[in-house]
Structures are given as structure tokens and as C-alpha cells.
Amino acid sequence: xxxxxxxxATLLLLHGCAQKETAAPAATASAPAATESSxxxxxxxxxxxxxxxxxxxxxxxxxxxxxxxxKRIGNNPRIKVLLLHGGPGVTHEYLEAxxxxxxxxxxxxxxxxxxxxxxxxxxxxxxxxxxxxxxxxVEQVRQALGMNxxxxxxxxxxxxxxxxxxxxxxxxxxxxxxxxxxxxxxxPKYNEYATKVIMPAMDQKVLAEIKQIEAKGEYExxxxxxxxxxxxxxxxxxxMPAAEWPDGVNRAFKHIxxxxxxxxxxxxxxxxxxxxxxxxxxxxxxxxxxxxxxxxARYDTMDPEHMKWMSTQIPHxxxxxxxxxxxxxxxxxxxxxxxxxxxxxKDVDAGKFPT
Numbered sequence: 001x002x003x004x005x006x007x008x009a010t011l012l013l014l015h016g017c018a019q020k021e022t023a024a025p026a027a028t029a030s031a032p033a034a035t036e037s038s039x040x041x042x043x044x045x046x047x048x049x050x051x052x053x054x055x056x057x058x059x060x061x062x063x064x065x066x067x068x069x070x071k072r073i074g075n076n077p078r079i080k081v082l083l084l085h086g087g088p089g090v091t092h093e094y095l096e097a098x099x100x101x102x103x104x105x106x107x108x109x110x111x112x113x114x115x116x117x118x119x120x121x122x123x124x125x126x127x128x129x130x131x132x133x134x135x136x137x138v139e140q141v142r143q144a145l146g147m148n149x150x151x152x153x154x155x156x157x158x159x160x161x162x163x164x165x166x167x168x169x170x171x172x173x174x175x176x177x178x179x180x181x182x183x184x185x186x187x188p189k190y191n192e193y194a195t196k197v198i199m200p201a202m203d204q205k206v207l208a209e210i211k212q213i214e215a216k217g218e219y220e221x222x223x224x225x226x227x228x229x230x231x232x233x234x235x236x237x238x239x240m241p242a243a244e245w246p247d248g249v250n251r252a253f254k255h256i257x258x259x260x261x262x263x264x265x266x267x268x269x270x271x272x273x274x275x276x277x278x279x280x281x282x283x284x285x286x287x288x289x290x291x292x293x294x295x296x297a298r299y300d301t302m303d304p305e306h307m308k309w310m311s312t313q314i315p316h317x318x319x320x321x322x323x324x325x326x327x328x329x330x331x332x333x334x335x336x337x338x339x340x341x342x343x344x345x346k347d348v349d350a351g352k353f354p355t
Contacts, residue, residue: 084160
């Protein structure tokens with residue numbers, strides 16, 4: 001499939017952080033006390049110790065049983081966060097920045113490659129790449145990991161945020177907390193934002209050449225990435241020179257599965273055109289009952305004002321705004337992002353949310 005998608009696809013579904021109207025303090029989470037630290041690394045009774053926290057979890061699908069990769073970090077019976085990566089078809093690798101913040105905060109968390117992604121089974125079964133099946137997969141993973149309404153936080157970034165919304169609408173009774181990061185509740189609105197805001201702000205000669213390449217279906221043409229990297233990716237995906245992108249981000253790009261990404265997202269890097277093109281859950285946000293954090297960023301390809309609006313539609317929600325961030329604000333506005341994220345999880349756990 002297309003090398004451009006393999007090498008530098010927008011990683012997170014569609015290119016698609018200040019607490020509700022207040023700026024989050026730019027500080028890292030404080031380290032837990034010594035006794036808490038000891039408990040955090042207690043592996044007593046764990047079946048994943050031999051493999052360093054890794055478990056291959058069987059999931060049932062209409063095409064048979066396959067295995068998905070998960071890895072646990074830490075131990076906290078009250079806080080267990082399952083991380084849903086973007087794409088679809090990317091990997092957990094670009095989320096490795098969590099290692100710099102969650103352990104110090106005493107948060108137990110799980111990396112997870114969805115079915116078809118690099119570390120999990122990759123069946124050649126196109127019929128499996130449907131949103132409802134992915135929702136059922138997440139539920140099976142939750143059950144296998146022993147998470148419940150007293151400890152289960154679901155975090156989703158980009159496509160992962162879309163998947164998290166769908167999960168919350170069907171299985172919300174299982175959630176203690178929900179995080180929707182850098183994902184709008186409407187693909188039509190996302191495409192509208194790309195057309196009316198992102199593209200008009202680009203160099204119009206560059207945009208015309210990109211559009212010409214896309215019209216011809218020449219996504220493998222080297223010139224496509226030569227134009228996109230400096231004019232789009234470094235401005236809206238991850239705001240630093242591509243040569244300086246973290247290793248985990250580069251590995252996630254390298255390992256993307258275009259057999260999933262293209263059918264759902266579409267081949268273009270300037271909007272969505274795949275199976276999800278008409279997806280819209282804006283009218284259903286009021287049905288999400290779990291305490292929710294919505295994260296948006298100023299330079300994201302996802303409209304930050306729409307994501308702020310989302311937080312007003314979900315009954316128990318908070319908005320985290322990253323003023324220096326883009327689609328991967330966990331890197332280019334890292335202190336704001338993780339201070340707000342950790343603060344939300346701690347507030348929910350302490351019964352201080354919403355406030």
C-alpha cells in the first residue's frame with residue numbers, strides 16, 4: 001500500500017491543553033512517597049511478570065480468535081488507564097511520553113495495540129475493520145485486564161478518542177473516567193475545519209500542488225511528503241522539525257498498517273474520505289455519563305473551539321487547552337498536557353470532580 005501512509009501517515013485518525021477557562025500550571029507531577037512507590041511496583045499476584053508486564057489477550061471476532069498486545073506499567077488498584085492509540089492502524093509507540101509522567105503520579109496504565117496494529121495479530125480480513133467491532137474489542141480487553149467502574153479510565157487520542165467516545169456511549173457503566181484527546185465529535189465538522197481554516201492558511205501554491213498530486217492518486221510520489229512535512233506536519237501534527245521527532249513517534253509511523261488506515265481514514269492527509277467520513281456523535285455527547293476530560297490544542301488540525309464546545313455538552317466534563325500544542329500536544333505542549341491530564345485523573349479518584 002502507499003509508502004507515504006507507511007512512512008508518515010497522519011498517525012492519528014485525522015489530523016486531527018488550561019482547565020476549563022483556567023491555565024494548568026506548568027509543572028510535572030510530584031513523585032509518590034516511598035511507601036506509595038513501593039506499592040506501585042508491587043507485582044504480587046500478577047501473571048505478566050515474566051514478560052515485563054506484556055500480555056497477549058485473545059479477542060473473539062466474526063472471523064475467529066486473534067490476539068492483541070498489551071503492556072502494564074505500575075500497580076494501583078484505584079487507577080488503571082487503558083491507552084487507545086490513533087490511526088487507525090498505528091501503534092502504542094507514539095504514546096511512550098506517558099512513561100515520563102504516569103509512574104511519578106502513581107498511575108497504573110496499559111499500552112495496547114489494537115487488532116491489526118504492529119504488535120498485535122494482523123489478520124488479512126478487511127471485514128474486521130469496522131468501528132463497532134473495535135468497540136467490542138476494547139470491551140474484551142477491559143474484561144481480560146480486570147478493570148471495572150471503580151478503577152477503569154479510558155484514554156483515547158485522535159482515532160483513539162473517536163473509539164473512546166463510541167465505547168463510552170455503549171459501555172459507559174464500566175468507566176470511572178474518560179479522556180478524549182485531540183478528537184472532534186464530528187468528521188464532517190473536521191473536514192469543514194480543514195477546508196475553511198487549515199487549508200486557507202497554507203501557502204496556496206503549495207496547497208495547489210498537493211491537491212494536484214492527490215487528484216492523480218500519486219500518494220507514493222516523494223514530492224507529496226516533501227510538501228506535506230514542512231507545510232502541514234510540522235505546523236499541525238507535531239510542531240518541531242521532523243528530524244527531531246521522538247523515536248517513538250517515528251516508530252509508530254514506520255509501523256502503521258495502511259490496510260486499516262486507508263479504508264477508514266482515506267488516503268489524503270488533508271481530510272477524511274474513508275468509511276468514517278459521515279461519522280458524527282455530536283448529538284449524543286449528552287449521553288456520556290462518566291467524568292470526562294476533553295483535550296484540545298491551538299495548532300491542532302482538529303478545531304479547538306469545537307472540542308471546547310464538546311466539554312459543555314458532556315454532563316460531567318472539563319476542557320484542557322494546550323496553547324502551544326498541535327495534534328500531538330503530548331509532545332509540543334507537554335507540561336500543560338500532562339499536568340492537566342494527571343490532575344483530572346487524581347481529581348476523579350479523590351471525588352473532587354467535577355469542580
